[in-house]
Amino acid sequence: MMILKMKKEDLPAFLDSVKEWGELWGPVKKGEKVTYAKVDALSQMDLKATRTIIPPKKFLYPQRFTMFDFDQDGYVERKGDVPKRILFGIHPCDIHGILIMDKLFLENYKDPYYAERREKTLILGHSCIPDDKCMCIATNTDFIAEGFDLFFTDLKMFYLVWVGSTKGHDLVRMRPDLFSRDLDKNDILNYTEYRKWKTAQFKSNVDFTGMPDVFELGYNSPVWDQLGDKCLSCGQCTMVCPTCNCYNQVDEVELGSLEGTRDRFWDSCMFREYSLVAGGHNFRDKRADRLRLWYTHKLQAYIGEFGKPACVGCGRCVATCPVDINVVTVSTALKEQEVGK
């Protein structure tokens, strides 16, 4: 890893030149919210925004995409339908989310679709200012040390730029004149100051310590039923969560032939069909059981397996669920054995 320094006014020029590598994408206003969209220049982006509606996972495993084509003779790989992209402005929590996805999709049977997109997507991270829904401090994902190609920390007067990969280096080399390695004592002080300042910004005081125990103890708690009564099964939480990966697949054919495609699309464990098997038996027919699976996965099972939660504290479920079921309310309800209003 290497840390460089860049003048803030040089960023537009830098982003302009990296477009040579691939499409430039960044956070763009959509109504009151933001979403990652293709842009021409930095000026179109909204860097102040906290979270996009759905996380950058949409670039690595799109909402719905074709895996391969098939015809009478067999299955044919799709080639060349994945563009090269540079994502600018990804926050630490989302990069942590990507790291969790990397584990799932790249280890133990590598998923070539994810791998290809991951390879063709450069992650240019950017520091952020937490709002009242951010809780990455509770999940230990408020800073990031890996998983990106470049990471820009905004220190008011200038950027500190972490180079996290050889591809990141390649980008820097496109405009070496914009970076400097002259880092001095002040930079260290500034950076330490920044970390302290960021930590002080958090307004949410959720605490996930002990959650695996609380989940274990609360396995049969009636709290799950109460939450199940409120849940709309709309699946929004799973769509917006950066660490939800479930998918479904379906074959489509051309009219009048047996040629077609196998498509993959986002699925959700909140749906009844999710655990339904032929013959009509459903392993998680009750909403309560489905909710429990989700939150157990985020805050208990994953910790048991990998020592950290599968929640990266992005706050999207908090900013999305119409009936207020999210990591905060669920963990509180379990702890206090009462569902808040």
Add this chain to the structure above:
Amino acid sequence: MKELNVEALARVEGDGGITVTLDGKKVKSVTLDVHEGPRLIEQLVKGMKPEDDLTVVPRICAICTLSHRYAALRGLEKALGITPPEKAQLTRELMMLGENVESNSLHTFLLALPDFLGYPSAIAMLNDYADDVKRALRLKKFGNHVMTVTSGRIVHGENPIIGGFGKYPSKKALEEIKLKSHELVPDAVRDVELFASLEYPTYPEAETLFMSVNAPKNQYGYYGDSILISNGKEVSAEDYKKLTSERVVSHSFAKRSLYQDKPFTVGANARLINMGKRLDGQAKDLLKEHYSERWLKNPLFNNLAQAIEMLWSLEHMPDMCDMIAGMDDPPIEQPTRTTGSGTGAVEAPRGTLYHHYELKNGLIEVADIITPTAQNLDDIEKHMKLTAERMLADGKKDDEVRLGLEMVARAYDPCISCATHLVTLKRI
């Protein structure tokens, strides 16, 4: 007594049938039955909020869904004391142009033309008239595209809402429409020529009256606050009941309208008869070239009228797009009152459509919807009866009479499901 039955009237939207009852050589009666079941839409929307009504009433008819939506919007906005922002007004007009192109191309080519050329369907014409069918599909697809861009989707788009639009079309989409409409004008001209070259049999000819809106600013158009009658009279849309006294007949769930106890015609030829002088561009020239006194008597000319009107709609789109693209998105206009009434009159492709609403404390108390087909039904039966009599007198075979009758019915572009519209029964 012998009955000649055209079981299901093919190629009209909805479900209808014609029964001709003969007494010896004489035609005793001709009835257009509507089998389509009753839906009681006007009763269902009672007690609803205007916004909810707006999602239900367009479902009366899929082909004129946007006309219904627009008529409802005009009626409801009047009742709520809203003047729509200019951009909304223009976008709605563009949407009506789109519906006009879509519906007229669907009707003239896919539904009516096969009769004239002696085919059972447009698909069957493919081998011999591939170019014409494809041209029609191209125009129809474009009409659909305009409807999609403005209203949100092809059929039953929810985008036009009270006080404006959920989302205005993007500049890029407008630019595309502008270019494409330009490109399609020659197609539309070819269509006019094709329909002008057809033989229109004289059997159905008879005098009648024609009604249409009087589009504002002395221009041609598809909405207005007063109604023109071909006898020279003009009546305010709010007085629509004077024009359309409704009644129920035993052989149909569709209601009928008469004007001063006489049947009348609405639709494209009525519009051209009443407002044709206001056309511009090539549409104007072509109307001049092909118009004749026979239009006033023969309903079959409605097909040609639709082709000319479609051309005008296309020719008009570029200007509309430019105007809309030049404006900023206005906020949604809010109601200034919760109690009031209003009548919206618009020209659906098949004729004048009225939506009348009375609101009390923000809820709908009375909804009255009068559809073009309901207005046309009596005239359809009148012209069909004449056709049957004359064709039989001419010694035509049953099959020929059957086709002749179907052609007359179809020329009116009847949308039977909208004719089964449901109005509180009022006899004047």
Add this chain to the structure above:
Amino acid sequence: MKKMCVVLDDREVQDNPFQPDMWRIVRKYPLTGDVNFFQARPVDVDEALKFNFVPGQFIMMSVMGEGEAPFCVSSSPSRPGLLEFCIRKMGTMTESLFALKENQTLGIRGPYGNGFPIEKMEGKDIMIVGGGMGVAPLRSLLLYILDNRDKFGNVTYLHGARTPGDMLFREEFLQLKERDDLRCLLTVDKDDTGMWKDKIGVVTTLFKDLGPIDAKNTVAAVCGPPIMYKFVMDYVVKLGIPKHQILMTLERRMKCGVGKCGHCAIEYLYTCIDGPVFSWWDVIHMKELIGRGANDKTIA
């Protein structure tokens, strides 16, 4: 037919675990009213002998245009070249599969899952208890053991079916009764035909005839419908076979077979990777199976 795919600017060539190979149906015939036997070989014959698997593993089978579903291999890896399946018609994919004819093709990828721990079973006495569709994975195990007979101790095979007509591979098992190197006990719940010469009664009645067994040195494999587990497991445990030496398979909805799609998750386990073979000890410690949602059908 090599399932190679080129990705990443043509720089890296790698296996795509989601792309099925084409196999040809060699034989297909009904075993019972709604269960068919399928035998298939790779279209590319060079691949035939390369397909290695362990009894208890499953493959993902594709019918073009319909989709994919998991099925256990019913044949033994000791008889390579062809794969055999016994498949029950349950829904959309299996219906389309049944509509295929001999000589037509289908897609297969795999094998997946852990399979039976064959190496750990070697040297042990083996007891196999099957019912209904549970025969699908068990037949693979049984045939494998018989083909490697000297590596295992005493072998007992218990099999129950509702009626003689419902008994999958009936003739094959009746023939096994002739062998002296295994004990094969068959029973049917009832028989209206009068043709059934063997035992009548539910599968647990067979336990009475078992005689003494060396429980601590026995590995049991039990597969069958949920109702069967409920009763059989009690008997097997009472025989003294340790719970971690009783093996079974779990069924869950699956879309990928390789731990990506999420559907088969049970707490932190993926049935497709950590299973489908689990020990009875594992299963009774799965909260999701015995917890709130528990009912007869949970274990399958």
Add this chain to the structure above:
Amino acid sequence: MTKQSPKIGVYGFTGCAGDQLMILNCEDQLVDIFGATEVRSFVMAKSDNHEGELDVAFVEGSISTDEQLRRVKEIRERSKVLIAIGTCACHGGPQAMKLGEGKFDEMYKKVYGNAKITLAKAFEAQPVDAFVKVDMYIPGCPIDKTEFLTAVAKLVAGRHPYLYKFPVCTECKWRENECILYNGKFCAGPLTKAGCGAICPSHNIPCVGCWGPTDDLNVSAEYDLLKEKGYKPEEIIQKIKKFGGAKVAQIVGELEKKKKEAKA
């Protein structure tokens, strides 16, 4: 694979004919549809219609007269597969929104007075499956072109069509819309089956529920939420019943009963 083009028929009953129109709206595929299948009967599109044995019958619209009832039974008898297309056929459509309230006769009288209509006897509209077995449902008001075409393509290939079973919200999130319901305004998304591509929320307007109910809907949760946000109970019920048809009418009925009991 030997292929025989399936014999199909398209029929319309009480509704707006929008689903049949959507079939005609498949401009780019219309020729292919007519090529890949043998369209025996499609009254709205052609006049040489032959009734007889069918592989697939597409039925649009709800059933609201005795004559229609007779015809739909007759179509069912001669069709191997009967597919309900559009929300009217699947759930009853808007004309069935007051199903179970027992107000039909009164409303009918208001419209037609005492006039005798001899054509047929009318009753309150009901979905097709209230009278005959339906093998598959393609909902939508009107149906979505792509959803319909992919289903037809699969049927022609002898495969089973797959339609989304999850609610509109999922597609709404795929399209990255801000949630209307989260912001406290009515949206029928969570109760409504996906398939439209969440068109309405993507235009900043609430889903009105035109695809009809999902198989797994939680009406009472949405009801409670909206009440909390300040909506009047009657308005909520009216809004969710608009396209919900018989199924939602029943759920709402139970809900109202429960609320009444709770009050008492």
